[in-house]
Amino acid sequence: MTIYEASERYNIPIEVLREYESWGLCGTVKKVLGAWQYDDEDIRRLSTIMTLHDVGFSNEEVETYMRLLLEKENTGQELLEIISRRRDSTLDEIHFKQAQLDRLDYLRYKIQKQAGQKTGK
Numbered sequence: 001m002t003i004y005e006a007s008e009r010y011n012i013p014i015e016v017l018r019e020y021e022s023w024g025l026c027g028t029v030k031k032v033l034g035a036w037q038y039d040d041e042d043i044r045r046l047s048t049i050m051t052l053h054d055v056g057f058s059n060e061e062v063e064t065y066m067r068l069l070l071e072k073e074n075t076g077q078e079l080l081e082i083i084s085r086r087r088d089s090t091l092d093e094i095h096f097k098q099a100q101l102d103r104l105d106y107l108r109y110k111i112q113k114q115a116g117q118k119t120g121k
Helices: 003-011 014-022 040-054 059-071 076-118
Strands: 030-032 035-037
Touching: 003 014, 014 040, 014 059, 040 059, 059 076
Parallel strands: none
Antiparallel strands: 030 035
């Protein structure tokens, strides 16, 4: 399957596919008439890459993760550490957003309370 077929069939942006190719992670991808040909294993790897992008990994983090994943020997702990760091960062973002919501709710409450006092409610 060509880059365009993979992009269309699996809804993977061409930029991600080109990035994947540039990392040299396409061990089984063959060039046929100058075009990369993707197999099922490549599609599984690309699915992982898309997931990592979706959860907020930078391009550099994705590349590091994928290189470790493909090494397969004694990389489990390193992969867990990368995931744990992203998870911790995501939790920090959630807590920050929750604090923002709390402040917004307080401001809304104050405005509603003032509006109620003016109308005698």
